[in-house]
Amino acid sequence: xxxxxxxxxxxxxxxxxxxxxxxxxxxxxxxxxxxxxxxxxxxxxxxxxxxxxxxxxxxxxxxxxxxxxxxxxxxxxxxxxxxxxxxxxxxxxxxxxxxxxxx
Amino acid sequence: xxxxxxxxxxxxxxxxxxxxxxxxxxxxxxxxxxxxxxxxxxxxxxxxxxxxxxxxxxxxxxxxxxxxxxxxxxxxxxxxxxxxxxxxxxxxxxxxxxxxxxx
Numbered sequence: 535x536x537x538x539x540x541x542x543x544x545x546x547x548x549x550x551x552x553x554x555x556x557x558x559x560x561x562x563x564x565x566x567x568x569x570x571x572x573x574x575x576x577x578x579x580x581x582x583x584x585x586x587x588x589x590x591x592x593x594x595x596x597x598x599x600x601x602x603x604x605x606x607x608x609x610x611x612x613x614x615x616x617x618x619x620x621x622x623x624x625x626x627x628x629x630x631x632x633x634x635x636x637x
Numbered sequence: 638x639x640x641x642x643x644x645x646x647x648x649x650x651x652x653x654x655x656x657x658x659x660x661x662x663x664x665x666x667x668x669x670x671x672x673x674x675x676x677x678x679x680x681x682x683x684x685x686x687x688x689x690x691x692x693x694x695x696x697x698x699x700x701x702x703x704x705x706x707x708x709x710x711x712x713x714x715x716x717x718x719x720x721x722x723x724x725x726x727x728x729x730x731x732x733x734x735x736x737x738x739x740x
Contacts, residue, residue, distance in 0.1 A: 537647045540644075543661075546733060553731040558673060
């Protein structure tokens with residue numbers, strides 16, 4: 535199982551959509567940040583200020599990126615999110631994700 | 638907001654009760670471990686191999702410890718769990734917790 539070392543983590547969780555999406559914010563020694571989250575089945579829309587790489591650790595979802603078609607994403611796959619955009623997901627199976635914020 | 642520094646965190650979440658309870662496992666440089674978790678409203682029972690200190694960061698729950706009465710715990714409060722025991726909770730409001738494992 536992979537892990538991240540030498541990070542700082544906020545003690546308080548980020549809680550969205552009545553707890554159906556929750557995450558933890560990590561800061562790395564080089565100043566970069568990631569969030570580790572869990573999405574329960576449901577439909578959600580997320581805004582992205584910065585460019586993001588969404589790594590799906592496990593689970594299954596349908597994804598709609600701006601100007602694209604619905605596509606299925608499963609554990610082990612990733613997708614990029616442009617800065618200043620938003621994306622929709624329909625979570626089919628509990629999804630564990632890592633959001634890498636691209637500086 | 639308090640944070641933990643210089644920790645290692647497993648990338649995969651711990652997922653229990655169909656995602657209604659999830660947590661992340663942290664390892665500190667001194668070898669001690671903690672888990673940061675979120676419990677959604679519902680009734681759960683947890684086993685404790687090691688002695689634990691459960692710190693409730695935010696939320697509200699009813700707690701039943703072995704040989705005790707039901708009691709209400711809210712954000713900012715903590716409770717101890719003996720090693721090799723179990724405890725029941727009825728989560729009333731989404732609860733963000735830190736479980737400190739006592740060596």
